[in-house]
Amino acid sequence: xxxxxxxxxxxxxxxxxxxxxxxxxxxxxxxxxxxxxxxxxxxxxxxxxxxxxxxxxxxxxxxxxxxxxxxxxxxxxxxxxxxxxxxxxxxxxxxxxxxxxxxxxxxxxxxxxxxxxxxxxxxxxxxxxxxxxxxxxxxxxxxxxxxxxxxxxxxxxxxxxxxxxxxxxxxxxxxxxxxxxxxxxxxxxxxxxxxxxxxxxxxxxxxxxxxxxxxxxxx
Amino acid sequence: xxxxxxxxxxxxxxxxxxxxxxxxxxxxxxxxxxxxxxxxxxxxxxxxxxxxxxxxxxxxxxxxxxxxxxxxxxxxxxxxxxxxxxxxxxxxxxxxxxxxxxxxxxxxxxxxxxxxxxxxxxxxxxxxxxxxxxxxxxxxxxxxxxxxxxxxxxxxxxxxxxxxxxxxxxxxxxxxxxxxxxxxxxxxxxxxxxxxxxxxxxxxxxxxxxxxxxxxxxxxxxxxxxxxxxxxxxxxxxxxxxxxxxxxxxxxxxxxxxxxxxxxxxxxxxxxxxxxxxxxxxxxxxxxxxxxxxxxxxxxxxxxxxxxxxxxxxxxxxxxxxxxxxxxxxxxxxxxxxxxxxxxxxxxxxxxxxxxxxxxxxxxxxx
Numbered sequence: 001x002x003x004x005x006x007x008x009x010x011x012x013x014x015x016x017x018x019x020x021x022x023x024x025x026x027x028x029x030x031x032x033x034x035x036x037x038x039x040x041x042x043x044x045x046x047x048x049x050x051x052x053x054x055x056x057x058x059x060x061x062x063x064x065x066x067x068x069x070x071x072x073x074x075x076x077x078x079x080x081x082x083x084x085x086x087x088x089x090x091x092x093x094x095x096x097x098x099x100x101x102x103x104x105x106x107x108x109x110x111x112x113x114x115x116x117x118x119x120x121x122x123x124x125x126x127x128x129x130x131x132x133x134x135x136x137x138x139x140x141x142x143x144x145x146x147x148x149x150x151x152x153x154x155x156x157x158x159x160x161x162x163x164x165x166x167x168x169x170x171x172x173x174x175x176x177x178x179x180x181x182x183x184x185x186x187x188x189x190x191x192x193x194x195x196x197x198x199x200x201x202x203x204x205x206x207x208x209x210x211x212x213x214x215x216x217x218x219x
Numbered sequence: 220x221x222x223x224x225x226x227x228x229x230x231x232x233x234x235x236x237x238x239x240x241x242x243x244x245x246x247x248x249x250x251x252x253x254x255x256x257x258x259x260x261x262x263x264x265x266x267x268x269x270x271x272x273x274x275x276x277x278x279x280x281x282x283x284x285x286x287x288x289x290x291x292x293x294x295x296x297x298x299x300x301x302x303x304x305x306x307x308x309x310x311x312x313x314x315x316x317x318x319x320x321x322x323x324x325x326x327x328x329x330x331x332x333x334x335x336x337x338x339x340x341x342x343x344x345x346x347x348x349x350x351x352x353x354x355x356x357x358x359x360x361x362x363x364x365x366x367x368x369x370x371x372x373x374x375x376x377x378x379x380x381x382x383x384x385x386x387x388x389x390x391x392x393x394x395x396x397x398x399x400x401x402x403x404x405x406x407x408x409x410x411x412x413x414x415x416x417x418x419x420x421x422x423x424x425x426x427x428x429x430x431x432x433x434x435x436x437x438x439x440x441x442x443x444x445x446x447x448x449x450x451x452x453x454x455x456x457x458x459x460x461x462x463x464x465x466x467x468x469x470x471x472x473x474x475x476x477x478x479x480x481x482x483x484x485x486x487x488x489x490x491x492x493x494x495x496x497x498x499x500x501x502x503x504x505x506x507x508x509x510x511x512x513x514x515x516x517x518x519x520x521x522x523x524x525x526x527x528x529x530x531x532x533x534x535x536x537x538x539x540x541x542x543x544x545x546x547x548x549x550x551x552x553x554x555x556x557x558x559x560x561x562x563x564x565x566x567x568x569x570x571x572x573x574x575x576x577x578x579x580x581x582x583x584x585x586x
Contacts, residue, residue: 025551032556
């Protein structure tokens, strides 16, 4: 069995299984946890938890005026690579075919050259995020190996994908196999590291919003 | 002058082929083999001096498609003349003699051209159960191969069966079929893979060996770089549609008729190295993708077992992914429920212990 056969066959199947196992495990464990009953009396006139939580989710999508100068780069750069990653994963024809093979669903793709350009911008944006993290004293202080490894495992499929598309460094089938294996690594790490925020970020923001609203905190 | 003393130059003159035509052919060979233009003159001069090359063609587990392909190359061309010029001393399909006389022809060629003859093989070699699944003149293919290549100058495998095992090697491989390249270790082996191979890859390689007396540059699978250096996809005329994201969704749909890329219907062009898209077939008329079918990847090892001809390259080849993922989801849910139950029990225990005062503290208060 050649490397590409291994990547397209058992490797991606096992990686997907681990991804699903870890994600379901964490979500079921999280939602099944015993809830702390808030015995405090809600402040009068405050919205219900769903409205407050939803408002908080949207409010946190843009920096507050007071912190705009300080955190604007993180916000904008974050949008660039998150949207970039979404375009790469969901708008590149071969990726759509991969997802179609798994789910049966498919949709129109963007031209390859557009996706390649988005890929290059995403790599630059991810590198900028790392430099920002390393040069900011506060961010550096609160960063752990989990953050750096999650960054690396996110960057890897984008770089290997661009290398495969441009036949850079090795034969195409080898680069394609390395690209698929890097996606496997991402899938395996996803539920157990910081990348899980993809599933949890809106839950945590909503919960925080509901909690603060009950105490009458207004932004 | 005996037949083997005849030079190719003399033979071409006898057939009325001009020196200009030979030079033109040499230029084509030089271009095909990625040699500088100046090499054309050397190739032409050396080809003219070449004596009839003894070739022993061994056919093992094969369908004769490779021979059919080569004998139906651009006839009548210089490639054809060179093919005819070779002293083909043994070839099941083409030889007139049969039985013991045929085997005697092979043995005579081996004896008279010791160390100089080329062995061409098509078909894979069965190795299971002593190789009994294919025999010639009562001898196994394996035995015949070892005996014939022992004093050969080089071995050329023609077709994917000989080069990589091909269809007989496909799962479950009931005859234990092996490629010739995996069985011959002490001779230079040139693999001209394909099912069947491009005829010009065969004749061009032979012309190169005859004129320059050495083995051409080979890739990591032993194939001449000149013909197997680029993927079908890289040289495909449908490639611009791939880049634009225009894909035929099924055979004979509007996209397919417009010549859009066949990636979605399983084309293996991106991982297949061959000259089909450039040299093409039948005097450069067409090749499979041009006639509307995706590349099967037939010049690559194990092409038969790579997850199906019509499954896109981007899709997983595993047929059990759904089962794995379903099982993983169930196992994940179970693990989550166990974790929740443990957390709830811990909380209940903690609440219970907080509700009752510690006995020691109570005692000390009393004291």
